Amino acid sequence: MNDQTISYTGPERVFSGVQPSGSLHLGNYLGALVKFVAMQEERDCIFCVVDLHAITVPQDPKRLAAQTREIAAAFIAAGVDPKRSIIFAQSSVGAHAELAWILNCSARMGWLERMTQFKDKAGKDRERASVGLFAYPVLQAADILVYRATHVPTGEDQKQHLELTRDIADRFNRDFDAPGFFPLPEPLTTGPGARIMSLKDGSKKMSKSDPSELSRINLLDTSDEIARKIKKATTDPDALPSEPDGLEGRAEARNLVGIYAVLAGISEAEVLGQFGGQGFGVFKPALAELAVEKLGPVAERMRQLADNPSEVDRVLADGADRAGAIAEGVLKDVRQTVGFWSP
Numbered sequence: 001m002n003d004q005t006i007s008y009t010g011p012e013r014v015f016s017g018v019q020p021s022g023s024l025h026l027g028n029y030l031g032a033l034v035k036f037v038a039m040q041e042e043r044d045c046i047f048c049v050v051d052l053h054a055i056t057v058p059q060d061p062k063r064l065a066a067q068t069r070e071i072a073a074a075f076i077a078a079g080v081d082p083k084r085s086i087i088f089a090q091s092s093v094g095a096h097a098e099l100a101w102i103l104n105c106s107a108r109m110g111w112l113e114r115m116t117q118f119k120d121k122a123g124k125d126r127e128r129a130s131v132g133l134f135a136y137p138v139l140q141a142a143d144i145l146v147y148r149a150t151h152v153p154t155g156e157d158q159k160q161h162l163e164l165t166r167d168i169a170d171r172f173n174r175d176f177d178a179p180g181f182f183p184l185p186e187p188l189t190t191g192p193g194a195r196i197m198s199l200k201d202g203s204k205k206m207s208k209s210d211p212s213e214l215s216r217i218n219l220l221d222t223s224d225e226i227a228r229k230i231k232k233a234t235t236d237p238d239a240l241p242s243e244p245d246g247l248e249g250r251a252e253a254r255n256l257v258g259i260y261a262v263l264a265g266i267s268e269a270e271v272l273g274q275f276g277g278q279g280f281g282v283f284k285p286a287l288a289e290l291a292v293e294k295l296g297p298v299a300e301r302m303r304q305l306a307d308n309p310s311e312v313d314r315v316l317a318d319g320a321d322r323a324g325a326i327a328e329g330v331l332k333d334v335r336q337t338v339g340f341w342s343p
């Protein structure tokens with residue numbers, strides 16, 4: 001669908017978002033947060049706690065603000081620098097919702113009906129799903145396009161939504177005869193850590209919604225919990241192979257080796273060079289030690305920030321001002337392009 005050459009010539013900018021809908025886990029950390037930190041070396045970055053997305057399914061109003069602070073704290077604890085990058089809550093910049101409405105009129109029902117995340121989340125009872133859950137990917141497109149972001153780092157599960165964002169941007173540019181008005185943002189959904197699987201079932205991704213606590217490592221888990229979950233992770237009885245090819249058909253083993261590789265910043269081949277021929281009795285304690293070493297300081301910083309919410313509030317307020325200023329500028333162009341009245 002995207003055959004229009006990218007004629008967008010504006011600056012490069014990174015945008016990504018995380019929902020405040022529960023505790024963050026290792027998948028979120030490796031698939032998103034670690035990438036965010038790496039990105040800020042290269043480009044201007046905007047990282048958003050997407051509370052408007054969270055309310056597409058019921059949330060406890062008494063807890064939502066605290067959950068939003070917790071995600072912002074996780075960004076900071078992981079290494080996002082709030083002076084360099086913008087960190088803010090989606091609902092504090094009204095332009096997201098306004099652009100989403102306008103893009104609702106460019107997006108097509110058929111495109112949204114193909115979204116697998118809606119099918120998964122709505123389940124069998126689609127009639128009772130909120131309209132917001134159906135329109136969710138259009139709001140995601142608005143998040144990105146309201147900053148004319150050019151690069152979007154996420155885990156692999158967001159790939160379909162990011163392709164839709166490109167289609168919506170392209171459609172808007174064509175509908176309004178404005179080539180290059182919106183960039184067609186590049187999804188950065190691959191690479192190590194892009195798809196961390198459940199510790200209990202190597203065929204399912206690690207997820208907040210998995211009923212089994214043992215399926216995931218939460219960022220705020222204690223060292224003992226991390227070690228216990230790794231010890232109890234499902235594996236097969238064989239020793240580790242000495243080459244990555246030998247992981248074929250061994251999803252759980254591949255997942256643990258992959259996690260070790262990303263945490264250590266080395267390749268799977270290097271991990272297997274070290275542990276090939278060894279059983280999980282040796283590998284799991286080594287992985288637990290590494291996970292505790294890497295995640296412990298992140299959890300500790302998150303706890304410090306939880307004890308000091310005004311520090312996080314200052315970051316979110318400053319981020320809202322900076323994000324709002326950029327978004328308002330783009331929205332002004334959008335309003336003009338669409339032809340709305342203005343004084």
Ligand code: TYM
Pocket residue numbers: 015016017018019020027028029030031032050053139140141143144152153154155156157158161193194195196197205206207
């Ligand atoms: P969310 O909140 O579900 O997840 C946040 C980030 O974590 C990544 N992720 C994973 N990565 C690797 N392995 C896993 N098992 C795993 N589970 C989750 C997700 O890919 C994501 O990067 N729709 C988005 C939020 C959003 C957004 C945006 C993202 C709203 N607007 C604009 C980018 C740009 C979501 O629900 O992410």
